[in-house]
Amino acid sequence: MSSFYRSLATYAPLIYIGLAIWGLFVLRSMYLTWREWRDSVYSLEREFALRRLIRSTIFGLLVLGFLFAEFFVATFVVPSLPASDIISTPTLNLLATPINTLSPAEETQAVLSPVTQSAPSGASGCVPDQINITAPKPGDPVTGVIELSGTASIPNFGFYKYEIAPIGSNAWATVSAGDQRVQNGKLGDWDTTTLANGDYFLQLVLIDNVGITLEPCVIAVRVQNP
Numbered sequence: 001m002s003s004f005y006r007s008l009a010t011y012a013p014l015i016y017i018g019l020a021i022w023g024l025f026v027l028r029s030m031y032l033t034w035r036e037w038r039d040s041v042y043s044l045e046r047e048f049a050l051r052r053l054i055r056s057t058i059f060g061l062l063v064l065g066f067l068f069a070e071f072f073v074a075t076f077v078v079p080s081l082p083a084s085d086i087i088s089t090p091t092l093n094l095l096a097t098p099i100n101t102l103s104p105a106e107e108t109q110a111v112l113s114p115v116t117q118s119a120p121s122g123a124s125g126c127v128p129d130q131i132n133i134t135a136p137k138p139g140d141p142v143t144g145v146i147e148l149s150g151t152a153s154i155p156n157f158g159f160y161k162y163e164i165a166p167i168g169s170n171a172w173a174t175v176s177a178g179d180q181r182v183q184n185g186k187l188g189d190w191d192t193t194t195l196a197n198g199d200y201f202l203q204l205v206l207i208d209n210v211g212i213t214l215e216p217c218v219i220a221v222r223v224q225n226p
Helices: 002-010 012-039 043-080 104-112
Strands: 131-135 145-152 157-166 173-178 182-191 198-208 217-223
Touching (some): 002 043, 012 043, 131 198, 131 217, 145 173, 173 182
Antiparallel strands (some): 131 145, 145 182, 157 173, 157 198
């Protein structure tokens, strides 16, 4: 069920557009049937027009109900879902270099003393003073419950949310969310103990007050719990 809710949140803009188009057709039908009912002369004709008006009104209420349900799921339900239902991929050697031919002694030494690589240290989509992640830093190992810090502040601010996904996957899950602007401060907490150890993308997503999602600020971190 959580994957269904996340799908509703992911495709929220398309769902809103579809419901808006449906709502326009319903409003047009309601207006036409209302005019037909108002201009009817005979009682039987008025009765048929009234039935159609009632049917159009019911469809209009359904559209409003779907709009409310989508808004509630995307704004309140999905941010509260736990991140523990994400299936993590194994730790990836993301900075691996081409393999050279090793002697038997070198191969034995490599097996006995493996080199631990860090997660990628770059960031994407981050804009200082608007949308930015300051803690954790890109490439940092994270353990236990950590504080998420940064900036979420745009002129037409609506709300923000933090999402995570295993590197190599599009299974994004919301970690934390808020509806207040933050400037170089705390955005939320992330309990990394609910996840398997491995490399994850962490992204800060801003949605403006008309429901438009901006390009997220994305970094990579490594969950490394005991």
